[in-house]
Amino acid sequence: MGSMSLLDEILYKTHAGACGEDWLPCQGGAEVASFNPATGKELGRVRLASAQDYEDILRGAAAVFDRWRVFPAPKRGEIVREIGEELRRNKDELGALVTLEMGKILAEGKGEVQEMIDIADFATGLSRQLYGLSMHSERPGHRMYEQWHPLGVVGVISAFNFPVAVWSWNALIAMVCGDVVVWKPSLKTPLCAIAVQHICNRVLERHGWKGVLNLVAGDHDVVGAQLLGDRRVPLISATGSTRMGYAVARAVAERLGRTLLELGGNNGVIVTADADPDLVARAALFGAIGTAGQRCTSLRRLFLHKSVAPAITERLTAAYRQVRIGDPSDAATLMGPLIDGEAVERMMDGLRRIREQGGEILYGGKPLHGCFVEPAIVRAHRGMAILKEEIFAPILYLIEYDTLDEAIALHNDVPQGLSSAIFTDSLAAAETFLSARGSDCGIANVNIGTSGAEIGGAFGGEKETGGGRESGSDAWKTYMRRQTVTVNWSGELPLAQGIRFEL
Numbered sequence: 001m002g003s004m005s006l007l008d009e010i011l012y013k014t015h016a017g018a019c020g021e022d023w024l025p026c027q028g029g030a031e032v033a034s035f036n037p038a039t040g041k042e043l044g045r046v047r048l049a050s051a052q053d054y055e056d057i058l059r060g061a062a063a064v065f066d067r068w069r070v071f072p073a074p075k076r077g078e079i080v081r082e083i084g085e086e087l088r089r090n091k092d093e094l095g096a097l098v099t100l101e102m103g104k105i106l107a108e109g110k111g112e113v114q115e116m117i118d119i120a121d122f123a124t125g126l127s128r129q130l131y132g133l134s135m136h137s138e139r140p141g142h143r144m145y146e147q148w149h150p151l152g153v154v155g156v157i158s159a160f161n162f163p164v165a166v167w168s169w170n171a172l173i174a175m176v177c178g179d180v181v182v183w184k185p186s187l188k189t190p191l192c193a194i195a196v197q198h199i200c201n202r203v204l205e206r207h208g209w210k211g212v213l214n215l216v217a218g219d220h221d222v223v224g225a226q227l228l229g230d231r232r233v234p235l236i237s238a239t240g241s242t243r244m245g246y247a248v249a250r251a252v253a254e255r256l257g258r259t260l261l262e263l264g265g266n267n268g269v270i271v272t273a274d275a276d277p278d279l280v281a282r283a284a285l286f287g288a289i290g291t292a293g294q295r296c297t298s299l300r301r302l303f304l305h306k307s308v309a310p311a312i313t314e315r316l317t318a319a320y321r322q323v324r325i326g327d328p329s330d331a332a333t334l335m336g337p338l339i340d341g342e343a344v345e346r347m348m349d350g351l352r353r354i355r356e357q358g359g360e361i362l363y364g365g366k367p368l369h370g371c372f373v374e375p376a377i378v379r380a381h382r383g384m385a386i387l388k389e390e391i392f393a394p395i396l397y398l399i400e401y402d403t404l405d406e407a408i409a410l411h412n413d414v415p416q417g418l419s420s421a422i423f424t425d426s427l428a429a430a431e432t433f434l435s436a437r438g439s440d441c442g443i444a445n446v447n448i449g450t451s452g453a454e455i456g457g458a459f460g461g462e463k464e465t466g467g468g469r470e471s472g473s474d475a476w477k478t479y480m481r482r483q484t485v486t487v488n489w490s491g492e493l494p495l496a497q498g499i500r501f502e503l
Helices: 008-016 050-070 073-089 089-102 106-124 163-176 191-205 220-229 242-253 276-292 308-320 341-356 404-412 427-434 475-479
Strands: 031-035 044-046 142-150 153-157 180-184 211-217 235-239 258-262 267-271 298-303 360-363 375-380 393-401 419-423 443-446 480-488
Touching: 008 375, 031 191, 044 191, 050 153, 050 180, 050 211, 050 220, 073 089, 073 106, 073 163, 073 191, 089 106, 089 191, 106 163, 153 163, 153 220, 163 180, 163 191, 163 475, 180 220, 191 211, 220 242, 235 242, 235 475, 242 258, 267 276, 267 404, 276 298, 276 308, 276 393, 276 419, 298 308, 298 404, 308 360, 308 375, 308 393, 341 360, 341 375, 341 393, 393 404, 404 427, 419 427, 475 480
Parallel strands: 153 180, 153 235, 180 211, 235 258, 267 298, 267 419, 298 393, 375 393, 419 443
Antiparallel strands: 031 044, 142 480, 360 375
């Protein structure tokens, strides 16, 4: 392509239907169009994989795994490090593509690519720290320990709202663990996935490891169902709605496979009477409207102590009035569009039901042109059934409370359990929120909002959020199999528990 940029090259190849030497030959199958949600214009078309394409990819991935799993982990980490360097070189262009295809503002698009870079750095270090435990045997002359082995082919199903970062949380960790990856991206953001695959292919081909990372874009009926039911894929990591998660869990459980699920969030923040109102307003604004409310960690419910509720409400409403909505590639824009027209319809339907259930819309909530909407602030009461739903849109509920115990009970009274926070200057209140009788979420913060988790901590939630953990801490264990080993060097054969079995 000569002097073409990465972005131009991806769009040209995709729209032309061309398949490079790293891609399966095009078979003339169905196509899916990718649209810019900010303009409604078509960006390109992607040829979807057939059932045979899927089979060819899985067969190739399984063959590569046989070699990759015995390649030393630190060497695998070196390849991941080079992928991170390639991402660094393409950060601006890939971030721009995320903005173009998904609609999040440019700062968030580039930030998503930075998450990938950070994960590559983390995984590189992790490649030398896949530790097992040494344990004391009860039998003389015996040594007992555990070790971790690669799991196999890992299936990754990603969502549109983080079209590249969440894949990297899984894929780059799985790589250093010795697994190979088959990625089924969201068909709302296929160009981002294709761009990442091109970037990774450059590195993998240099080292002779083509096939460690694989991409298969296809419909659920053609590709997704095969992936979920495939016994050659011991782990499926899926990010999406709770409804989708139930279907994934059932299908994989039927073959006793493993799942790592990152599903819906209905995240809440408790604001005590002594909280810093400036911190609250800034955190609530980003948490509620960042990515146009289309993050699994977006703030949905804000619990305000009655003594500060009027002041916080006024401050938030004033801040919302200053939010610039528009072209997400413009640096001055704070909120871009929703992903598509269906998302706009779901938001409008949610606001209709909010009114029917007695909620008062204090600000916003109007549809604008195309996929753009006004973010909404709603005064809610605790009896509203809709509070237990996740509407994937910028709708923020304000709910008043009297006591901290009451606020925690209201906070936990939803099916989801991803991210949570409390804003307070009280040590006792903070520790109560973090205690076993406090937040029931996988993430609990103090004086930090619900969005923007660092990659060093394990990310995931409880209840209908799925129970999965990705990214940092010891989340790597999900991608490996544990093996307990006992070595007898005593020359005798004693049994455990003092059992005697002799002729």
